[in-house]
Amino acid sequence: MSAIVLLLLGLGGMAAGYLFYSRFIANRIFKLDPDFRTPAHEFEDGVDFVPTNRYVLWGHHFTSVAGAAPIVGPAIAVIWGWLPAFIWVVLGTIFFAGVHDSGALWASVRNRAKSVGALTGEVVGHRARTIFMIVIFLVLLMVNAVFGVVIAKLLINNPGAVVPVWGAIAVALVIGQLIYRRVIGLGIVSIAGVIALYSLIYIGPQVPVALPDQVMGLSASASWILLLFAYAAIASLLPVWMLLQPRDYINGLQLFVGLILLYGAVLIGNPMVVAPMINVDVPPGTPSLLPLLFVTIACGAISGFHGLVASGTSSKQLDKETDARFVGYFGAIGEGSLALAAIIAATAGFATLADWQAVYTAFGKGSLTAFVDGGAAILAGGLGMEVGVAATLLTVMAALFAGTTMDTGLRLQRYIFQEWGDIYQQKWLTRPLPATLLSVISCLLLAFGAGGADGSGGLLIWPLFGTTNQLLAGLTLLVITIMLVRRGRPAIYTLGPLAFLLIMTLMALLLQLKSFYDKQDWFLLGLDIVVLVAALLVTLECAAALKKAFAEPAEQT
Amino acid sequence: MAGRIIGALRRLNELGTQYYNAPYRAAIARAKRDEEDLFMLLVFSEMMGIPNPAAWSTLELQPLLMDRFHDWHTRMGMERSPLDHFRCC
Numbered sequence: 001m002s003a004i005v006l007l008l009l010g011l012g013g014m015a016a017g018y019l020f021y022s023r024f025i026a027n028r029i030f031k032l033d034p035d036f037r038t039p040a041h042e043f044e045d046g047v048d049f050v051p052t053n054r055y056v057l058w059g060h061h062f063t064s065v066a067g068a069a070p071i072v073g074p075a076i077a078v079i080w081g082w083l084p085a086f087i088w089v090v091l092g093t094i095f096f097a098g099v100h101d102s103g104a105l106w107a108s109v110r111n112r113a114k115s116v117g118a119l120t121g122e123v124v125g126h127r128a129r130t131i132f133m134i135v136i137f138l139v140l141l142m143v144n145a146v147f148g149v150v151i152a153k154l155l156i157n158n159p160g161a162v163v164p165v166w167g168a169i170a171v172a173l174v175i176g177q178l179i180y181r182r183v184i185g186l187g188i189v190s191i192a193g194v195i196a197l198y199s200l201i202y203i204g205p206q207v208p209v210a211l212p213d214q215v216m217g218l219s220a221s222a223s224w225i226l227l228l229f230a231y232a233a234i235a236s237l238l239p240v241w242m243l244l245q246p247r248d249y250i251n252g253l254q255l256f257v258g259l260i261l262l263y264g265a266v267l268i269g270n271p272m273v274v275a276p277m278i279n280v281d282v283p284p285g286t287p288s289l290l291p292l293l294f295v296t297i298a299c300g301a302i303s304g305f306h307g308l309v310a311s312g313t314s315s316k317q318l319d320k321e322t323d324a325r326f327v328g329y330f331g332a333i334g335e336g337s338l339a340l341a342a343i344i345a346a347t348a349g350f351a352t353l354a355d356w357q358a359v360y361t362a363f364g365k366g367s368l369t370a371f372v373d374g375g376a377a378i379l380a381g382g383l384g385m386e387v388g389v390a391a392t393l394l395t396v397m398a399a400l401f402a403g404t405t406m407d408t409g410l411r412l413q414r415y416i417f418q419e420w421g422d423i424y425q426q427k428w429l430t431r432p433l434p435a436t437l438l439s440v441i442s443c444l445l446l447a448f449g450a451g452g453a454d455g456s457g458g459l460l461i462w463p464l465f466g467t468t469n470q471l472l473a474g475l476t477l478l479v480i481t482i483m484l485v486r487r488g489r490p491a492i493y494t495l496g497p498l499a500f501l502l503i504m505t506l507m508a509l510l511l512q513l514k515s516f517y518d519k520q521d522w523f524l525l526g527l528d529i530v531v532l533v534a535a536l537l538v539t540l541e542c543a544a545a546l547k548k549a550f551a552e553p554a555e556q557t
Numbered sequence: 558m559a560g561r562i563i564g565a566l567r568r569l570n571e572l573g574t575q576y577y578n579a580p581y582r583a584a585i586a587r588a589k590r591d592e593e594d595l596f597m598l599l600v601f602s603e604m605m606g607i608p609n610p611a612a613w614s615t616l617e618l619q620p621l622l623m624d625r626f627h628d629w630h631t632r633m634g635m636e637r638s639p640l641d642h643f644r645c646c
Contacts, residue, residue, distance in 0.1 A: 047582070047583050047586040047587060047590070048583045050582060052575065052579055053572060053575060055572065056572055056575040056576045056579055059576045059579070060576065060579040060580045063580075064580060179577065185570060186570060186573050186577060187566070187570045187573060190573060239585075239588060240584045240585060240588075241581065241585055244581065245577070245578075245580070245581040245585075246577075248580060248581075249576075249577050252576075313580065313583070316583075317579065
């Protein structure tokens with residue numbers, strides 16, 4: 001089958017979802033009101049609350065939520081064949097993610113732009129808020145530990161990417177200085193930055209860098225992970241204008257260029273999908289598609305992390321309430337299109353089925369390697385790019401995403417520690433340095449505690465990241481549903497996805513519990529139990545809060 | 558025609574700047590506000606005769622502030638540093 005069909009069907013489906021379904025949700029369910037005075041206007045302070053152009057806000061929202069997850073998840077999930085992953089990415093984006101993301105924006109905007117955590121406390125109850133804090137800490141811990149391993153693996157598999165991945169940091173530092181000191185206009189700096197980045201991608205394969213197999217008893221993977229965490233700790237302590245801001249900016253530009261190149265190459269080269277439609281011959285040890293598909297593909301379809309961004313920063317900058325449809329729903333479509341590109345790269349970028357099977361030898365294998373190798377073949381076939389350069393380009397794209405998410409993740413984790421220092425009156429913990437150190441130590445404990453000497457613990461817990469992240473999405477959907485019920489509006493459009501997510505998450509957690517017990521992996525078993533207890537508590541909170549909301553007379557708003 | 562192109566480019570540049578600033582606007586504004594608050598505190602405490610607790614530490618900043626100080630006094634029309642004990646040029 002031609003990958004163009006997959007591309008057009010996927011993009012067409014998502015476009016139809018935006019044109020019709022999102023309009024229905026925005027007008028009939030959320031009843032977005034262009035005259036509603038949004039918090040950006042009501043509390044405008046030039047700091048947090050600033051009415052922002054909707055295209056700009058979409059860019060901010062999309063690039064903030066897009067990490068390595070929409071690539072990693074689908075690239076792993078095609079092990080069950082391309083069809084299940086394709087259907088879940090397209091339908092999940094239309095009926096789950098879009099509603100969740102725009103709903104989170106709406107819910108926050110209607111509540112003085114409060115974050116979803118604060119909203120949970122107010123709308124659902126204080127117990128739910130406590131669970132929320134635990135879940136969010138776990139999600140951040142897992143994201144940081146996972147992405148450390150993911151980048152380390154990418155750098156080892158593709159030594160040509162080392163120069164551009166680390167060089168991008170230098171490019172960002174220079175851009176930050178140039179823009180901050182207003183030496184040259186932003187337009188010229190942006191073009192120069194992108195050219196510098198792509199020059200590094202061209203130079204990278206010619207100067208490959210590989211760490212020695214053993215450095216002071218540490219494997220190459222462990223050394224990279226330690227280096228990455230040292231970098232992330234420094235990056236999260238530096239002022240944002242110096243590194244994070246310009247790094248996120250060129251990363252966003254790179255994403256747009258990368259997506260255009262990949263889609264263009266598919267349209268020109270017309271590669272064939274060699275992976276089976278439904279893989280009946282999965283490698284031994286592969287868990288069942290149901291429920292694992294729905295937690296493996298997290299950000300490509302629905303993700304709780306999106307709710308955090310939507311209610312954290314985006315809602316404070318929404319100019320008009322009706323923009324929630326474009327920013328939230330279309331932001332989810334952007335994420336879905338990235339996941340679609342990952343599916344096409346990981347299924348159509350191989351010459352034969354045997355080549356594909358040689359990569360997908362076990363569950364969790366393939367992943368980013370399949371995306372990079374497959375995508376490179378597509379870019380080479382469609383645009384005539386050299387395979388090494390194309391592979392470096394995709395590696396850099398994935399590594400930069402994972403890197404910027406790690407920077408932000410570590411910073412957020414530091415804030416949580418500082419907040420706990422405040423709550424429990426531990427003054428030393430409120431300082432940035434000890435809080436950052438604790439964040440790094442907790443991530444390294446997970447990476448090396450669960451993964452042994454090579455520090456790959458992050459990847460082992462990937463399915464747990466999926467479940468925790470989906471729980472977070474469940475909590476956000478619960479808040480939206482209760483708000484809808486209280487207003488006497490149809491709640492089925494959020495209640496349906498909420499019930500589906502909770503059932504899949506609980507099933508996945510129970511299955512994993514058994515597999516960790518069988519493997520006698522006590523560390524992951526303990527972590528699984530924590531998440532499972534949180535999931536059960538969320539389910540009970542859902543039932544109690546909904547029962548109460550349905551019993552109350554609806555407000556007519 | 559040329560005017561329209563220039564207008565469009567200007568608008569594009571404006572949107573690009575907004576896109577660049579949107580995610581970090583709050584963090585930077587807050588950092589700037591903190592800096593100004595600290596400055597205000599130091600100025601007021603000196604004015605009220607309270608010894609500046611950061612005076613000793615700020616000595617470390619001298620190399621960093623030297624250029625800015627020089628820019629300042631030349632901008633103010635003074636060719637040389639007005640402070641006897643602080644000669645920058």
